[in-house]
Amino acid sequence: MLRNRYIVLVEDDEIMGGSLLQRLELEGAQVLWLKQMVRALGAIRTPKRPIDAVICDIGLPDGSGEELFSTLARTAIPPPFLFITGQGGIGQAVRLIKSGAADYVTKPFDMAVFLERLSLLVETHEKPLQDDDFPPVLGVSVAARRIEGLIVKAAKTSQPALIRGGPGTGKDLVARRIHDLSDRSAAPFVSVNLAREADAETALFSPACGFNGIGEGTLFINAVSRMTAQTQSRVLERLDRSFDGRLISACGNDLEALIGQGAFNSELFYRLSRIEIPIPPLNTRPEDAVWLLQRLFRKLAPRHAPGLVGIGALCEEAVRTHDWPGGGRDLRARLLRGLAMATGPLLQPSDLFPERLAGPDDMMSLAQAREAAEKAQIIAALDRTDGQIGEAAKLLRIARTTLWEKMQKLGLSGS
Structure with missing residues (x-):
């Protein structure tokens, strides 16, 4: 996936840089290794050939990866950046992604995971997403990174995998990623959503459909909890016979209850869940909700x-505080409606959540209004200073300690 790609590596650590250079060249990439920000700036601005990706450490001897990316972004759209950061730099890396960077990995990292994320970054940049598609990764949170690790592990085996999560959590995206990263990626990927099929038996067992249409590829069965007892028995029988393909299934969080009620076969559940990938709801990952909003906005707003x-x-x-019962699909639907209704230069809460508009009987108190206005001003100052509390305090013309106390009271964070 990296053969003949042109990669710029910005890393001052000799051991880390040498290790990455050696592995990337083994993968067939052409690598330019630079150890200073100033040299990287010139090389990226005027490259010898189009750059497929930049791998950049956050800390550099003459500056930082953030400075490098921000400087490039002032005059042009930078190539896709994959940042390398320690645990203490995760907040900075997340801010960079919000500003348009592509991804980050945290030291120490597994080389297979690193190469997978770099390959995904290159492919996504080369083939832009369609207007109605979601990003191929689930977000920037710790939980999203954990899911990425499970995806990579699942792709290395042919065991059945069960993806669990509520509506709109991206279960279909995860299934597709597992297939694309596996040795079966050249074979068919067939998706059967039992929530939309009038006849599950036909969709799963007819000639050239379902089990009979994938060869050595992957069959993804979504909403497995909707299987009838007869369909469950037939799936078990098929798994017991010769089956050259790989089975990935998905469900909500209701299978245990159905098993307890006798409505779902416990043996089938154990067969389907040799590998289990749980996806937390979006309302437990507020940073991913904001990240997804920003990604979709950049794609949908121009049109x-x-x-x-x-x-x-x-x-x-x-967006950070909303419940998101419909997950990412809900967010995208609200964004499209908000884009159609917005009247100002910036997207506002009332554009996404018109139901929150205050009526005559639910006006905010003056204290609530002051707090909301103060919070908005602090957020704006933090945004302008990339989360730097000292700089934000100067903009707001208050002491740093005063700003810190207000942020704690309002539930805000900075650096």
């Missing part, structure tokens, strides 16, 4: 609302 220049700080805060 649906070219007059909008960005997302307001209060809008991001509203």
